Amino acid sequence: MSVQNPHRTPRPRATRRAAFYDLDGTLIDLNLLHAVGYILGNLGEWHARLTRLAALAARIPLLYAAERYDRRLLNVELFALFKGVSRDRLTVLGEEYCERILTRHLFQSGLDLLEGNRSAGLEPVLVTGSPDFLVEPLARRLRIEHSAVNQPAYSRGIATGRLCEPIMAGEEKARWCEQWAGRGGLQLADCWGYADSYYDLPFLVALGHPVAVNPDRRLAATARVRQWPIVHFGHPMAVNPLTAWREA
Amino acid sequence: MARPRSPISERNPNELRHEVEARRDLVVTLNGRSEPRLIAYGDDFLLAKLPAGTRVIYPPPPLEELADPDLAIRYALLHPENADPLFAQLNPNMRVTIALDDISLPLPPMQRPDLRQRMLTIVLQTLADYGVDDVHLIVANSLHRRMTEAEVRRMVGDRIFRAYWPDRLYNFDAENRAELVMLGKTDHQEEVWLSKRAAESDLLIYLNLNLVPMDGGHKSVAVGLAPYQSLRHHHNPATLRDSHSYMDPTRSGLHRSADRMGRVVNRNVNVFSIETAINNRMYGGLLDFLHKNEDRFNDWDRARLGTLQWTQRNLSETLRREALRRYAAPYGLTGVWAGETESVHHKALARVFQQYAVPVKGQSDILIVGVPYICPYNVNSIMNPVLVQCTGLGYLFNMYRNKPLVRPGGTLIICHPLRDEFHPEHHPSYIEFFHRCLAETNDSQELERRFEAEFAHNPTYTHMYRYGNAYHGVHPFYMWYWGEPGRQHVGRIIAAGCEQPEVATRMGWEAAESLEMAIAMATADAGSSASITYLHLPPLVIADVE
Numbered sequence A: 001m002s003v004q005n006p007h008r009t010p011r012p013r014a015t016r017r018a019a020f021y022d023l024d025g026t027l028i029d030l031n032l033l034h035a036v037g038y039i040l041g042n043l044g045e046w047h048a049r050l051t052r053l054a055a056l057a058a059r060i061p062l063l064y065a066a067e068r069y070d071r072r073l074l075n076v077e078l079f080a081l082f083k084g085v086s087r088d089r090l091t092v093l094g095e096e097y098c099e100r101i102l103t104r105h106l107f108q109s110g111l112d113l114l115e116g117n118r119s120a121g122l123e124p125v126l127v128t129g130s131p132d133f134l135v136e137p138l139a140r141r142l143r144i145e146h147s148a149v150n151q152p153a154y155s156r157g158i159a160t161g162r163l164c165e166p167i168m169a170g171e172e173k174a175r176w177c178e179q180w181a182g183r184g185g186l187q188l189a190d191c192w193g194y195a196d197s198y199y200d201l202p203f204l205v206a207l208g209h210p211v212a213v214n215p216d217r218r219l220a221a222t223a224r225v226r227q228w229p230i231v232h233f234g235h236p237m238a239v240n241p242l243t244a245w246r247e248a
Numbered sequence B: 001m002a003r004p005r006s007p008i009s010e011r012n013p014n015e016l017r018h019e020v021e022a023r024r025d026l027v028v029t030l031n032g033r034s035e036p037r038l039i040a041y042g043d044d045f046l047l048a049k050l051p052a053g054t055r056v057i058y059p060p061p062p063l064e065e066l067a068d069p070d071l072a073i074r075y076a077l078l079h080p081e082n083a084d085p086l087f088a089q090l091n092p093n094m095r096v097t098i099a100l101d102d103i104s105l106p107l108p109p110m111q112r113p114d115l116r117q118r119m120l121t122i123v124l125q126t127l128a129d130y131g132v133d134d135v136h137l138i139v140a141n142s143l144h145r146r147m148t149e150a151e152v153r154r155m156v157g158d159r160i161f162r163a164y165w166p167d168r169l170y171n172f173d174a175e176n177r178a179e180l181v182m183l184g185k186t187d188h189q190e191e192v193w194l195s196k197r198a199a200e201s202d203l204l205i206y207l208n209l210n211l212v213p214m215d216g217g218h219k220s221v222a223v224g225l226a227p228y229q230s231l232r233h234h235h236n237p238a239t240l241r242d243s244h245s246y247m248d249p250t251r252s253g254l255h256r257s258a259d260r261m262g263r264v265v266n267r268n269v270n271v272f273s274i275e276t277a278i279n280n281r282m283y284g285g286l287l288d289f290l291h292k293n294e295d296r297f298n299d300w301d302r303a304r305l306g307t308l309q310w311t312q313r314n315l316s317e318t319l320r321r322e323a324l325r326r327y328a329a330p331y332g333l334t335g336v337w338a339g340e341t342e343s344v345h346h347k348a349l350a351r352v353f354q355q356y357a358v359p360v361k362g363q364s365d366i367l368i369v370g371v372p373y374i375c376p377y378n379v380n381s382i383m384n385p386v387l388v389q390c391t392g393l394g395y396l397f398n399m400y401r402n403k404p405l406v407r408p409g410g411t412l413i414i415c416h417p418l419r420d421e422f423h424p425e426h427h428p429s430y431i432e433f434f435h436r437c438l439a440e441t442n443d444s445q446e447l448e449r450r451f452e453a454e455f456a457h458n459p460t461y462t463h464m465y466r467y468g469n470a471y472h473g474v475h476p477f478y479m480w481y482w483g484e485p486g487r488q489h490v491g492r493i494i495a496a497g498c499e500q501p502e503v504a505t506r507m508g509w510e511a512a513e514s515l516e517m518a519i520a521m522a523t524a525d526a527g528s529s530a531s532i533t534y535l536h537l538p539p540l541v542i543a544d545v546e
Helices: A032-040 A046-069 A071-080 A087-100 A108-119 A132-141 A171-184 A198-205 A217-226 A241-247 B013-018 B069-078 B115-129 B149-156 B158-164 B218-224 B237-241 B253-268 B285-291 B299-314 B317-326 B341-356 B385-396 B428-440 B444-456 B459-467 B475-482 B484-489 B501-506 B515-526
Strands: A017-021 A122-131 A146-150 A152-155 A158-163 A192-195 A209-213 B027-029 B037-041 B044-048 B055-057 B095-100 B134-139 B169-171 B180-185 B191-195 B203-207 B271-278 B333-339 B357-360 B364-370 B406-415 B492-496 B510-512 B532-535 B542-545
Touching (some): A017 A108, A017 A171, A032 A071, A032 A087, A032 A122, A046 A071, A071 A122, A087 A132, A108 A122, A108 B459, A122 A132, A122 A171, A146 A171, A171 A198, A198 A209, A198 A217, A209 A217, B037 B364, B037 B406, B044 B299, B044 B515, B055 B357, B069 B115, B069 B271, B095 B218, B115 B134, B115 B149, B115 B271, B134 B149, B134 B158, B149 B158, B191 B218, B191 B253, B218 B271, B218 B341, B237 B253, B237 B475, B285 B299, B333 B341, B341 B357, B364 B515, B385 B406, B385 B428, B385 B475, B385 B484, B406 B484, B406 B515, B428 B444, B428 B475, B444 B475, B475 B484, B492 B515, B501 B510, B510 B515
Parallel strands (some): A017 A192, A122 A146, B055 B532, B095 B134, B134 B169, B203 B271, B357 B542, B364 B406, B364 B532, B406 B492, B492 B510
Antiparallel strands (some): A152 A158, B027 B055, B037 B044, B180 B191
């Protein structure tokens, strides 16, 4: 006794498929606040560093409130701290932060999964609220060609403290994925998405195969209700995993 | 050491009803005055009045357990079947691997100390006495989920856990290519892969626990310590269709394949099997009435049943599940044998059949089974629809020897609420399998052809299997294939008490709100004179159908 379901005809699978990854908390165990603190702490002379770090500390209650209620506002408030910093300096510090910090905080099992997905024909794409000067060096090291990032606005090479639209958070991530997939002839129903935060819900919902990675309490509850896979990436490697990975 | 006295010789005439031929009274035909029957129904029990003339098959009473299990295990190690005693095979420089069955056995999990803890304690002591210290303990979970620390600790006991976990006591990882080795091929060109540690050991000791005749034998090592590359040769629709039934290894294509592979393993590895048989005392103490014929219930039994049902219905779902998960069965050891795999298994099988077999005359038009809250693949988890299918159509349909309890083209009624709920950390690939693959077809061969490889090699599912506690990506396919002989045999499957009819429809079943309605639907097709059999669970029973 076997039954062919008469109501469903097989949907042809797109030849090109992708896996979309959030970055902070998903592939790395750091958040954007750490990166901002690092960069502000390495700008200019000591007095400038102290001034900017003090400004960051003064904003912490506001940032906390923004984190609780609006991820977009959090990004706006964080990037306002970069006002007056040159693009060149941010680029250099982004490279340095990537080399010295980010690569040591990548989840090894996350990298394994990314490579496994790549071998299975899923093109990796980063979709993150982190700025371009942090993400691009990392994407290069991970051999990821496509990424959606936040871009600070510059005037004559100096950061204005504002972000260019669209600001990558919440719904905007989902919209970007739809547009990117549309341009590339992909079907999001065949794509996988990995994120750690409840604020990434619109992004995950837009994809056919959402996966909650090290989810926060609210995303974990949602994942259980929606029957999404829940993945736990372990502690990052003490050694630079990219080095080990390349050597392997 | 004195040989333990045979339990058979200790029995009085009343207990001789344990002998298979004396079990005719376990098949009861109901009349109009018969009491309603208890039927397992997920987390709950139905109490249903079955039509007069319904044949009910009851499990045999539990075999008497051995008075001193530790003594029996020591005796088995000293007097093995077709092999040297364990101590005679040991030397201080050797490498020993001990593999043991995982959490899928027994069901429900047994009270502490678990039999595996008893066996391990004695085996490890023997190894220590002979100076063997290169010892690894591997949970032979194959493509099952990794057991959690707490589960392993409960199984092996605190002392062994502290001494060996996690460096020398760990779960088998079927996706760690570096730790797998191919031993060769069978004469049917089946690839035989095995855990590298086990294959390179001077001695592989397997600690088995036989709950049903399907377990043990070559299936223990050749399946428990093998990856997908090996399992795909027998866990496939063609092989499983050739199994009549899984509980009769002599007529099971699955077992024939596992035996071929096991012989290749045994040619390459020195395997010392220890098999145990347990009785069917699933429920004891205040719940022992669940083993009884309802017509023999006394007031105390009815009061306990009423209390159980009231409690189950008034607890929240979370608490109810937690209470069921915490229940541990008072199983007793009825036999233990050690030595060469086939000789040991032959003896263990005889004891297992002695516990379960009930002679039954003829097939019926309709077979009713109740699917309980637990199956081998949802311990401490959720019984999802694919597992209901596997339990009802796979395991319970296959509880026979010779021929199925239901005639070809007959109706199988499966009692279960059948809800669309899954455990996303234990059964992630099941969710996609159910919602994507079964939405397109439920033909096993088509599922195998179109989807199996994709799921087997899916990186996310592989990651969750290796580092989380998820079943392997391919596992839902195996569960679906498990129902293949049943699907080929019956003409109609009705889910009785189904709360979400769309779930039944997706699996190609019909849905009925109640058991009465399901019986009415089945008899409308087969006629009012249709014969009905109810396979009474718990505990388990195997029908020898004449």
